Amino acid sequence: MIEVRGLTKRYGPKTAVDGLSFAVRPGLVTGFLGPNGAGKSTTMRMILGLDHPTSGTALIDGRRYDRLRRPLTRIGALLEAKAVHPGRTARRHLTWLAQSNGIPPGRVGEVLDLVGLESVARKRPRGFSLGMGQRLGIAAALLGDPRVLIFDEPVNGLDPEGIHWVRHLMKRLAADGRTVFVSSHLMSEMALTADHLVVIGQGRLLADTSMARFIAENARTFVRVRTPEPERLRDALATAGIEARQGPEGALEAERPPAGPAELAARIGELAAERGVVLHELSPQRASLEEAFMRLTHGRVEYQAREG
Template sequence: MIEARGLTKRYGDKVAVDDLSFTVRPGSVTGFLGPNGAGKSTTMRLLLGLDRPSSGAALVGGRRYRDHRAPLREVGALLEARAVHPGRSARAHLLALARTEGIPARRVDEVLDLVGLTAVARKRVGGFSLGMGQRLGMATALLGDPRTLLLDEPVNGLDPDGVLWIRTLLKGLAAEGRAVLVSSHLMSEMAMTADHLVVVGRGRLLADTSVSELVARTQDSAVTVRSPQAARLAVLLGGVGATARPGEGGALEVHGAPAARIGELAARHGVVLHELAERRSSLEEAYMALTRDSREYRTDAPGPAADSPATAPAGAAR
């Protein structure tokens, strides 16, 4: 289990993480979302003991990371997949890590096979593509067969087959009872992978909820209706308190009445319908609505916000 308790991190007068509390429980994939500058990477570094919190506690398995005698067996992490000596082979890199905690060499070969790198295990990492580097990062995270995983953008650089492989792998690891925290900017992928979401903005918690609950919170109730009698239907809808506006291709966009009620109204008055489709918000739309005021860059702004990377203190993570 992963716990952040009142976690705060300051870099000078910049607050990267601000009184953040959440729990990642075993048996589920928890998506860790937020705009650039939200504090996601800083939070992960705090959880892994790479930075000291200004206040609060960052715990994995009920302890600080540095207090675990065999951290690789407790926590698997992927923060910087390419943080490997380019002159080493993939197998040599993993073997060196394995020896620090008495992990047998056969486990190195197991994880290389698991991530699909057996054929290039003895090649120098410096020649690896971005996707191959990500696979090696996953092998490193899985080396100690840990109960907890913290993964920062694990699908970055992967082709569609690789993305599907990561998704299946993470779901399988969670099904085995592991706690999985994964950050990503790919909302469509999070919608298919995550069971739970922790959303942060400007270092603060914005949401700690399931995917379905977050989407439902910002549900757009618009219904698209196509009918050869659209004008008459619009009048009927106005009579029941709904609003019908012209949409694309002659369709009506209806607010204030669910699809079932619109269909019943049309049937009752003999109005022919060619299409009746209730529009459902995506996770991306829900996320964008939630984080609207927490982004460093806005398409409606003339330039970067005051705390953008150009002006943020060194060391403040995204």
């Protein structure tokens, strides 16, 4: 388990992390989201003892990182895949890490095989592609078979097969009861991977909730309807307590919380049939993680481009 309590980090007049508190629990993949400059990397570095907080604490199973014996057996992390000695082969790099933490040497071959790098184990990482470097970084994180794992942009540079592999790896680790904390800018991938979300903006906590609740609370779910008789359909929907507002391209956007989009679409179809109203389109529009994230973090982006 990871516990962050009142964590604050200032660099001169700039506050990168501002009184942040949350917990990352075992058995779930917890996504860590925020705009660029939100303080995600700084927070992860403080959890791992790479940066010292101005105030507050970050604990791993109740202890600070610098108080852990053989830390790679307690927490594994991928923050910067290129943080590898250029003169060592992939196997020697992992062997050195294993020796420094009392990890049996046989574990090196196991993780190389797990991440698909056994065939290049004797090559130096400076010749690796970005995706191969990511795999080596994941191997290092898994080396000590830790119960707590932190991954920063783990699918960066991976091909579709690699992305699919990482997604299922995260889920397997969580299903095994491990604590899995993942930061990524790929909303579509995070939506498929994470069970829970911690969202920050400008160093402050914006949300700490399940994926489903986050989307439900921060994005619209509605049914898009197109008909040549919009007024007749509006009247029919109004009698059933369904709100319909004008949408783009002459369509109507209908809502009736807490009904789900599929249930609402079926009811609209029934009402249209009862009134003899012709429908050209009846399509449920489900809320997305990207839409929810953009709505919540709007105005908390450090660098924002203008639309041309």
